[in-house]
Amino acid sequence: MIALALAIVVMLLIAGIGVPLGFTLLAVGYGGYAMMHPRGFDAANVVFGQNIIELATNFQFAVLPLFILMGVFVTQSGIADDLYETANKWLGHFKGGLAISTIAACGGMAAISGSSLATAATMTKVAIPAMRRHHYNDSISAATVAAGGTIGILIPPSVALIIYGLLADADIGKLFMAGIVPGLITIAAYMIAIRVVGVLRPDWLPPGDRTSWRERMRTLHQMWSITALFLLIMGGIFFGIFTATEGGGIGAGGALFIAILRKRMSWRIFLDCLQETGRTSATVLTVGFGALMLNQFVNISGAPEEVLGAITGLGLGPWGVVAVILCCYLILGMFIDGPAMIFLTVPIFVPLVQNLALGIPANELLIWWGVIVVVVVEISLITPPIGMNLFIIASMMPDLSLRTVYKGILPFFVADVLRLGLFVAFPSLALWLVRVMG
Numbered sequence: 001m002i003a004l005a006l007a008i009v010v011m012l013l014i015a016g017i018g019v020p021l022g023f024t025l026l027a028v029g030y031g032g033y034a035m036m037h038p039r040g041f042d043a044a045n046v047v048f049g050q051n052i053i054e055l056a057t058n059f060q061f062a063v064l065p066l067f068i069l070m071g072v073f074v075t076q077s078g079i080a081d082d083l084y085e086t087a088n089k090w091l092g093h094f095k096g097g098l099a100i101s102t103i104a105a106c107g108g109m110a111a112i113s114g115s116s117l118a119t120a121a122t123m124t125k126v127a128i129p130a131m132r133r134h135h136y137n138d139s140i141s142a143a144t145v146a147a148g149g150t151i152g153i154l155i156p157p158s159v160a161l162i163i164y165g166l167l168a169d170a171d172i173g174k175l176f177m178a179g180i181v182p183g184l185i186t187i188a189a190y191m192i193a194i195r196v197v198g199v200l201r202p203d204w205l206p207p208g209d210r211t212s213w214r215e216r217m218r219t220l221h222q223m224w225s226i227t228a229l230f231l232l233i234m235g236g237i238f239f240g241i242f243t244a245t246e247g248g249g250i251g252a253g254g255a256l257f258i259a260i261l262r263k264r265m266s267w268r269i270f271l272d273c274l275q276e277t278g279r280t281s282a283t284v285l286t287v288g289f290g291a292l293m294l295n296q297f298v299n300i301s302g303a304p305e306e307v308l309g310a311i312t313g314l315g316l317g318p319w320g321v322v323a324v325i326l327c328c329y330l331i332l333g334m335f336i337d338g339p340a341m342i343f344l345t346v347p348i349f350v351p352l353v354q355n356l357a358l359g360i361p362a363n364e365l366l367i368w369w370g371v372i373v374v375v376v377v378e379i380s381l382i383t384p385p386i387g388m389n390l391f392i393i394a395s396m397m398p399d400l401s402l403r404t405v406y407k408g409i410l411p412f413f414v415a416d417v418l419r420l421g422l423f424v425a426f427p428s429l430a431l432w433l434v435r436v437m438g
Contacts (some may be wrong), residue, residue, distance in 0.1 A: 007032050007297065022283065025290025025343065030295035051292040055166075055285070059245065063172060065281035066248030067157045071113040072273045073255035074229075077264045080122045082222040083108040088130070089211045089219045094262030096198040096205035098134055099144040100191050101363070102127040108185045108223075110155040111230045112255070114158060116338070116381055120149025120389045123395045137204035142400055143382075143408030146389040147190055147416075149379040153338070155183035157244075157251065158388060159235060160342060160374045163284070167346040172244040173237045177433040178367050180234070182375065182423055189419045192264055193411040225258045284339075291343035298347050299385040307348060318356040322424065325349055330417075333380025338388060341377055349373075364431050371430040372423060379416045382409050 011028045019027075034044035055061060087101035087108075094100060102123060109119045123145050131141040153160035156176035165172040198205040233251045236242045242250065259265040311321050332341055353369050360368055381389045390405045423429055 006321050007294075007301075015117050020283075020286070022288075022290045025287065025294045027290075029290060029293030033293065033300060036297065036300045038414050039259075044243045047295060052289055053294065055288050055292060056165065061166060061285075061288075063245040063248040064159065064162050064166075064284060065277055066245070066252050067159065067162065068280050068284075069116070069252040069273065069277040070157070070248065070255045071115050071118055072276050073265075074112045075118060075122055076110075076269060076273060077255065077259035077262050079112070079226055079258070080105065080109055082195050082219075083226065084123070084126045084130070086219040086222055088208065089216045092208035095202065095207045096194045097104050097208045098127070098131045098136060098204060099140065099194045102131070102144050103148045103151075103187055103190045103194065104412070106145075106151050106154065107183070108226055110152040110158075110183065112157075112226055112251075113152050115159055116149050116152040116186075116378070117151035117392055118390060120145060120392050121396060123148060124393050128393075128397060134208055135206055137201070137408070138400060139404050139408030140194075140201075140204045141408070142390075142393050142397070142405040143412060144190075144194065146382050146393055146405065147193075147412035148386070148408065149389045150381045151183060151186055151190075153381075154179050154186060154371075154374050154378060156180065157248070158374065160339070160377055161370060162241065162244075163288075163339065163342050164370045164373055165345060166288070167295075167342070168350050168366050168370065170370055173247075174434045174437065175370050176234065176237060176244060177437050178371050178430045179374070180433055182340030182371055182419075182430055183424070184377075185419055185429065186375075189415040190412060193415040197411050225261070229254045229258065238433075240255065287339070287343055291347075294344070295347040311352070318358050319424075321352070321356055322358070325352065326372070326420065326424070329376040330372075330379065330383075333376065333383045333386075335386055336380070337387035338377035338380045341380060342373065348371065360427055360431075364427075364434065367434055368430050369429045372420070375416070375423060379413070379420070382412060382416075384409070 005217065007028050011024055014027065016025045016219055030048060031048060034041045037043040058436065083105040084101060087104040088098060091101045091104060093096045105127070106123055109122060113119050113122075127145055128141050131144075132138070152158070156179045158176070158179055161175040161179055162172055164170065183203050216354050229251065232254060233247045236250065237244055237247050256265065309323050314324070315322070316324065328343065332345070336344070350366070351367065354362075354365065358365065381387055384390065384406050387409075390402065390409070393406055394400055394402050
């Protein structure tokens with residue numbers, strides 16, 4: 001336990017000087033394993049090579065760059081603008097309607113993007129200028145986009161669920177199914193939070209312009225491509241027509257077809273999309289290598305057993321242990337960004353959860369826990385002081401200070417904690433579609 005604590009301190013120090021996360025995890029894991037093993041660096045070299053081969057030859061990993069490519073094509077095709085316009089035509093006339101429309105558009109982007117940061121960055125350019133034109137408070141505008149962006153890692157296809165599935169050896173197709181209902185509940189929870197803010201601070205969220213029914217109906221044709229792509233991917237996985245990996249290829253091809261159909265694709269843009277996908281995939285792969293090496297060090301140090309003993313020694317019972325783990329996640333989320341949390345905590349906490357008598361069937365336990373992990377990672381993305389979505393928005397809108405962005409995040413944080421409790425108390429919310437899927 002002491003060795004692990006020292007490793008975490010060293011890791012934070014290395015990361016603090018600007019070393020990329022993947023190399024930080026790799027250095028700490030490699031050095032820690034060499035120090036703990038009797039054969040020293042000889043053993044560390046063997047394990048290092050095995051880990052690289054294991055991840056590089058894992059056929060499930062192929063799904064990650066494919067869905068990343070799909071998200072890049074979708075962003076390029078200009079779908080975000082159509083999503084926001086359609087949502088605004090139908091919802092914009094309500095008090096806080098533009099903010100509610102932003103959440104709805106973020107949900108649509110999440111269904112075909114899979115990335116929280118991409119969703120937040122895209123919607124920042126689309127939604128915040130529109131809300132400013134209608135005199136919305138900057139704090140609630142920025143916070144709405146930041147919170148809406150987090151939906152991108154829960155509603156499938158989700159990069160976070162893919163990473164969790166690879167680390168926990170869980171079925172990615174079932175994880176995708178499990179994320180749909182919690183994702184819809186998240187959208188509803190954020191919309192309710194906006195309505196509450198509108199009641200308490202009506203000056204922050206003035207109503208927008210009312211649109212005729214003719215105009216509303218006109219915008220619906222813009223949704224066909226988004227709906228068709230989502231139903232194609234998730235329907236194929238649900239009915240067993242193809243696997244999640246095959247769904248990634250079909251989704252990328254479908255997104256490319258949509259971009260071509262919208263005349264938003266050229267050879268230059270196509271090559272840029274491939275390069276962006278390659279860079280992102282290489283970054284995730286590097287972090288994966290480092291995380292696997294760190295996992296080996298964590299296991300040889302005996303930390304999972306010590307953590308389990310310490311938590312269970314509190315005499316809280318199985319669900320009390322779950323509560324302690326979730327509190328650890330919420331605290332970590334204040335200092336560590338979301339993807340790093342998945343890599344760092346899954347090797348420690350998944351074995352603990354598997355040993356708890358929670359009354360959830362063993363074949364469903366890892367699926368439910370995957371949804372819980374992604375939900376707490378969502379919360380970390382908007383939790384000060386290290387909330388990646390908050391930093392993305394502040395960097396893209398230089399006239400918005402971080403303090404301004406922080407001021408509006410409280411309603412969404414409260415909604416997040418409440419829905420997390422809901423998913424813990426009622427696991428069937430995440431498992432219903434999985435059970436139907438069989």
